Amino acid sequence: MSAVKIFTPPVKLAKQLRTPGGLPVAEAVQRAGAGLAGLKKECLGELTAVLEQAEACAARAGADYDAALAGELYDIVAKPIGVPSVCGLAAVDTALISLSDLLDYLKGQERWDANAVTVHLRAFRLLLHTEGSADAAGTQAILAGLRKVSQRYAKPE
Amino acid sequence: MGLNPESRARFNLERTSVLVLDESPMGMSILVQILTGFGVKTLHRCEKVDEAKDVIAKVEVDLVVCDAMGASGEGYDFVSWLRTSKIEPNCYVPVLLTSGHTPSHAVQKARDCGAHFIMAKPLTPIAVLERIIWIAREGRRFVECDTYVGPDRRFKNDGVPAGMTGRRRDDLQGDIGDAQSPNMDQDVIDSLMKTRRVEL
Numbered sequence: 001m002s003a004v005k006i007f008t009p010p011v012k013l014a015k016q017l018r019t020p021g022g023l024p025v026a027e028a029v030q031r032a033g034a035g036l037a038g039l040k041k042e043c044l045g046e047l048t049a050v051l052e053q054a055e056a057c058a059a060r061a062g063a064d065y066d067a068a069l070a071g072e073l074y075d076i077v078a079k080p081i082g083v084p085s086v087c088g089l090a091a092v093d094t095a096l097i098s099l100s101d102l103l104d105y106l107k108g109q110e111r112w113d114a115n116a117v118t119v120h121l122r123a124f125r126l127l128l129h130t131e132g133s134a135d136a137a138g139t140q141a142i143l144a145g146l147r148k149v150s151q152r153y154a155k156p157e
Numbered sequence: 158m159g160l161n162p163e164s165r166a167r168f169n170l171e172r173t174s175v176l177v178l179d180e181s182p183m184g185m186s187i188l189v190q191i192l193t194g195f196g197v198k199t200l201h202r203c204e205k206v207d208e209a210k211d212v213i214a215k216v217e218v219d220l221v222v223c224d225a226m227g228a229s230g231e232g233y234d235f236v237s238w239l240r241t242s243k244i245e246p247n248c249y250v251p252v253l254l255t256s257g258h259t260p261s262h263a264v265q266k267a268r269d270c271g272a273h274f275i276m277a278k279p280l281t282p283i284a285v286l287e288r289i290i291w292i293a294r295e296g297r298r299f300v301e302c303d304t305y306v307g308p309d310r311r312f313k314n315d316g317v318p319a320g321m322t323g324r325r326r327d328d329l330q331g332d333i334g335d336a337q338s339p340n341m342d343q344d345v346i347d348s349l350m351k352t353r354r355v356e357l
Contacts, residue, residue, distance in 0.1 A: 004324045005301040006309070009249035013173060013219050013293040022169025023196050025286065029162045032194025032282035039186055046183050074260075075227055081257030082278030083183050093279050100258035108261060 036086050043087045050080045051124055058117050065112040073117070074103040084128075091139045092127045095120060098146040105153035116149045160287040168290060174199040174217065178209045178235060179224040179255075188222055188255075191282050195289075206235045213239060213247050220289065223272075225256035230263045232256075233270040240271035240306040248306075249299060251292045255280060271307025273297065 023031070057073045078100040084092035099120040106112060123142050175197050179185040185202060192200060201216065203209040206226075212218065221239070225232040232254060242248050254272035267275055273292045276284065297308040317323035 003302065006298050006325060007301075008296060008298050009246070011249075011251060011293060011296055012246075013251055013289075014296060016170065016173050016219060017168045017290065017293050019169040019172065022167045022171060024167050025160060025164040026162060028168070028195045028286060029282045030194075032191045032286075035190030035194045036187065036282070039183075039190060042186070043183060071228065078258040079181055079227060080183065082187065082255075082280055085279030085281075086187060090279065097258060100260075104258070104260045 040087045043083045046083055047080060047087070047089075047092065047128055050076060051121070051128060054124070055121055058114075058121055061112065061114060061117070063112070063114070065106070065110050067107070067110070070103055070107050070112070074100060074107065077103070089127065091143060092124060094143050095123050095127055095146055098143070098150045099124070102150035102153060105150065105155070108155075109153065111153070113153070116152070119149060120146055160283060160290065162283045168195075168286075170195050170197045170289075172199075173197055173219045174201070175220045175222060176201045176203065176209060176212055176218045177222050178203045178206070178226075178232065180204050180226050180231075181224070184224055184255075187280065191280065191285050192222070194282060195286060206231050209235055210238065213242065213244055218247055218250055220292075221250050221252045223252060223254050225254060225259065225263070225267065225275075228260050228263070230266055233263065233266045233272075236270040236272050236307075251289075253285075253288055253292065268310065269305055269307075271305070273308050 054073060054076045057069065057076055061069055061073075077096050081093055081096050081100065084090065084096070099117070102113075102116055102120065106116075123146055127139065127142070170192075175192055177185060177188050177192070177200060179188060182204070185204065189200060189202065201209075201212045201218065203212060209223070221236075223232045223235060236252050236254060239250070239252070240248055252272040252274075254267070254270070254275045255278055256267065256275060257278045259267055259275075259277075274288050276288060300307065300309050317328050323329070
């Protein structure tokens, strides 16, 4: 067993937080939220580009598992997670997480399921380009469906 | 935790130097908007790990916010490098790691890279602020051994794992045996807690 050194390093951040001045929590959160709202248009443009890239990538897939393609698609859809919520499209984030889970499971099992991928990309398009996110019950039903599809490939506990 | 977003409590990040590492321009913009909203004035923005390593070598930073950077997990590798770099005091700097999706093969890497906290995206300003304040106030101990360098990963102390010898000074050794006498009566316990006037 290796020797362990345990110690408490000084954390300057704690002192800085207590320095007089600064901002009230409410104002800081409001300022950060306003800054994020300013990114909305840019984020929507980015998501549209991601969707097109993902669809083009998935269209190249054959019937059999292709490790490079699965990896490429994973990178495309996992990277923008967090961006949709900035535009108030939290449902798109959930769909992207479900698709990333699915691709991760498929990569782990070296399998391919074109239908499962397609249904996720269609949901992505629907939630992004329609007012799907305004219909809470409909959106929840779509997301629950996606979850079921991706969890089919989850390893048994 | 549970920071109230309506709270009037003040905090100050004006003098805090923050390194932000995110390869995605949109992810970077989101983090920058959140941090500048909190009043951070000194931001070192890095899109590549090499840029971040340069900053760490040249400038003292007070906080690192770093993305896991996709399936390759370059962000985790950067944090591991930082912890073992011996560049003081930066090697002890609080690190908040963000991740959109953690592939199953990277879970152990994420746990063992030496970050103070891993936040799953999407990020909200209140959640980020809550974690920054928590990291700063918690003052977690650092652990250095052959296989790990970073803040203590134990969030609660359940004792030494069964069948192992504790490696910490405050680890209790030995098994806890069965009770040798009946539990104390509740009245006796209450009387021990009872407030009494004392003459000084």
